[in-house]
Amino acid sequence: MIANYGYKDGSGEYYISIDTDKCISCTAGRACLTACPKLMFETITDDYDDEVTWIKKPNCRTLAYDCADCKPSGGYTSLPCMTACTPGAIKHSW
Amino acid sequence: MFTAGIDMGSRSIKVVLIEELKVDGAPQLKYGVKKSHIMMPGDLDQDVAADKAYDEALAAAGLKREDVKVVFATGAGRKQVSFAAEGITEMTAGAKGANFMYPMARTVVDVGAEEGRGMKTDAEGRAIDFAGNEKCAAGAGSFAEAMSRALQMTLKEFGEASLKSDKSIPMNAQCTVFAESEVVSLIHSSTPKNDIAKAVLDAVASRVCAMVRRVGIEGEVVLIGGMVHNAGFVQSLKTAMGVDSVSLPDMPEYISALGCALIAAERQH
Numbered sequence: 001m002i003a004n005y006g007y008k009d010g011s012g013e014y015y016i017s018i019d020t021d022k023c024i025s026c027t028a029g030r031a032c033l034t035a036c037p038k039l040m041f042e043t044i045t046d047d048y049d050d051e052v053t054w055i056k057k058p059n060c061r062t063l064a065y066d067c068a069d070c071k072p073s074g075g076y077t078s079l080p081c082m083t084a085c086t087p088g089a090i091k092h093s094w
Numbered sequence: 095m096f097t098a099g100i101d102m103g104s105r106s107i108k109v110v111l112i113e114e115l116k117v118d119g120a121p122q123l124k125y126g127v128k129k130s131h132i133m134m135p136g137d138l139d140q141d142v143a144a145d146k147a148y149d150e151a152l153a154a155a156g157l158k159r160e161d162v163k164v165v166f167a168t169g170a171g172r173k174q175v176s177f178a179a180e181g182i183t184e185m186t187a188g189a190k191g192a193n194f195m196y197p198m199a200r201t202v203v204d205v206g207a208e209e210g211r212g213m214k215t216d217a218e219g220r221a222i223d224f225a226g227n228e229k230c231a232a233g234a235g236s237f238a239e240a241m242s243r244a245l246q247m248t249l250k251e252f253g254e255a256s257l258k259s260d261k262s263i264p265m266n267a268q269c270t271v272f273a274e275s276e277v278v279s280l281i282h283s284s285t286p287k288n289d290i291a292k293a294v295l296d297a298v299a300s301r302v303c304a305m306v307r308r309v310g311i312e313g314e315v316v317l318i319g320g321m322v323h324n325a326g327f328v329q330s331l332k333t334a335m336g337v338d339s340v341s342l343p344d345m346p347e348y349i350s351a352l353g354c355a356l357i358a359a360e361r362q363h
Contacts, residue, residue, distance in 0.1 A: 001208070001220075001221055001222050001223060001224070002222070002223040002224075002309070003223075003224060004223075004224060004225035004226070004278070004309070005228070006228065006231035007227045007228050007230055008227060008230070008304055009120070009229060009230055009270065013304070015225065015308065036251070046183075047182050047183055047184075047186035047357075051178065060228035060229075061228050061229040072246055091306075
């Protein structure tokens with residue numbers, strides 16, 4: 001399943017997509033959980049009893065601000081969450 | 095065997111009781127709806143309201159609590175249903191319910207009071223892709239309701255008025271609060287109510303459509319949730335999505351509760 005967490009508002013579209021099929025058999029040791037400076041990622045058991053990662057609810061409403069520090073303007077050349085997720089399950093829409 | 099699905103929405107509580115069927119010669123007909131029931135919780139606590147809605151549904155169906163094997167809950171307040179064995183997300187429940195009603199459905203659009211979301215499902219009714227809007231109420235039913243109040247119309251009149259307009263007035267505000275200011279400005283500039291109603295519903299539809307486009311429009315499109323009762327919104331959504339037809343269930347607000355009850359039944363095997 002591709003789960004899109006986030007929102008669209010007047011300033012733009014802010015979604016983080018997680019391909020949970022790649023998450024189930026994570027080969028990166030759930031590195032996303034610690035790679036995110038804001039600790040936005042969390043492991044849950046989804047409705048189909050698979051262990052997957054999602055974005056914590058409160059962060060889903062503030063992605064534009066929470067992720068701002070990791071964007072190029074914050075000095076990063078690549079996003080820590082996407083770099084840590086070697087199976088390539090995480091994508092940002094902006 | 096009876097199972098129940100409870101959809102604890104932000105505006106109303108929907109309960110669906112289903113019964114497992116054994117129909118000779120029709121193995122695909124596995125479940126039938128025993129009773130559906132809706133309750134507006136008013137000022138009740140959500141956990142008290144869940145109990146009350148469930149008891150009302152059972153009484154209407156002539157059943158007792160012990161007759162129902164398992165209860166699953168979905169919706170924004172699903173954690174408040176203390177007697178539910180499991181909580182299911184709105185996406186999973188909506189996809190399952192829509193697939194039960196329309197087996198060829200692959201795109202499901204759910205627009206309720208608080209939130210709208212788009213889902214893609216597989217042939218089994220599993221959600222394979224979804225997008226919602228966690229932040230903004232401007233793509234949901236409560237926004238249309240607030241705007242209809244500003245125009246001193248009922249929601250039904252609001253939807254019908256929208257169908258009488260052929261004008262496209264863009265609403266630039268992305269936020270419910272600012273959009274209401276825009277509606278007030280349109281009222282003051284003597285814009286006909288029909289045109290304002292259409293502008294509002296076009297705006298809601300465009301926000302919902304943006305979410306659906308994230309997951310992609312594929313196969314039969316089914317619209318579920320309370321906004322299906324608003325004919326103007328349905329028309330605006332069809333136009334925004336660029337599709338000729340959208341399947342509309344008879345009782346759209348119950349589809350997530352139905353999906354929840356179906357998942358509960360399937361997990362007993």
